[in-house]
Amino acid sequence: MRLTTKGRFAVTAMIDLALRQDSGPVTLAAISQRQQISLSYLEQLFGKLRRNELVESTRGPGGGYSLGRKASEITVADIITSVDEPLDATHCGGKQNCHSDGGRCMTHDLWTSLNNRMIEFLESVTLQKLVDDQHANGIEVEDKPATKRAISSAPVVKPIRINAPNSVFALGGITTK
Numbered sequence: 001m002r003l004t005t006k007g008r009f010a011v012t013a014m015i016d017l018a019l020r021q022d023s024g025p026v027t028l029a030a031i032s033q034r035q036q037i038s039l040s041y042l043e044q045l046f047g048k049l050r051r052n053e054l055v056e057s058t059r060g061p062g063g064g065y066s067l068g069r070k071a072s073e074i075t076v077a078d079i080i081t082s083v084d085e086p087l088d089a090t091h092c093g094g095k096q097n098c099h100s101d102g103g104r105c106m107t108h109d110l111w112t113s114l115n116n117r118m119i120e121f122l123e124s125v126t127l128q129k130l131v132d133d134q135h136a137n138g139i140e141v142e143d144k145p146a147t148k149r150a151i152s153s154a155p156v157v158k159p160i161r162i163n164a165p166n167s168v169f170a171l172g173g174i175t176t177k
Contacts, residue, residue, distance in 0.1 A: 007085035009037050010045050011130075014079050017055065018071045018131045019141045025057075025064030045083050052082035071131055077122035087122070089114045 013031050020026045028046060032039040046065060049055045053068045067074065080087060089111040 003080070004085065006045070006083050007080045009035075009041065010049065010079050010083040010085070011076060013037065013042060013045060014049070014054070014074070014127055015130050015134060017065060018067060018127050019134060019139065021067055021071070023141075025062065025066050027064040030064075048083045049079070052078070054078060054082055067127075071128035072126050074127040075123045076125045076127070076130070077119055079127070080122060087115065087118055089118070 012035050016031045016035055017026050028039055028042045031037065032042050046055060046057075050057055050065075050068075054074055055065045056068050057063070057065055077087070
């Protein structure tokens with residue numbers, strides 16, 4: 001079994017989101033910047049997380065993502081399987097047809113047992129535990145949300161000052177009487 005960047009990034013992004021949950025919706029751009037994960041990659045991951053109801057999206061100004069349920073109710077196994085990360089150490093995908101002749105390999109039971117232990121372990125670790133671990137490691141998150149820019153429906157118009165002649169006659173130095 002090999003945990004790819006997809007699973008790692010999904011767990012990392014969910015921890016970041018859970019750490020900032022109390023400040024309102026969190027933008028993917030902010031997570032991308034803090035965790036050095038591509039924004040387009042996060043968009044793909046969060047689409048899957050949203051379809052599996054682990055996160056909720058809020059549209060519009062001040063929008064972003066928030067947890068779909070309490071951090072204590074989300075396990076690492078939920079996150080990893082939501083982004084289609086396979087948790088299988090067997091060569092055959094658990095189908096018992098490990099060899100080209102369709103037979104089972106001698107280590108099939110070993111890898112199946114490992115699968116069960118991995119899933120059991122990942123189901124025992126909650127997102128809340130990972131957040132608590134971050135706090136224990138000294139990670140501090142500011143209590144208030146970042147200052148938001150005011151959005152106005154009317155554009156700001158500044159007067160334009162031009163130091164040029166205001167007519168063709170003034171341009172040529174011609175005076176009219």
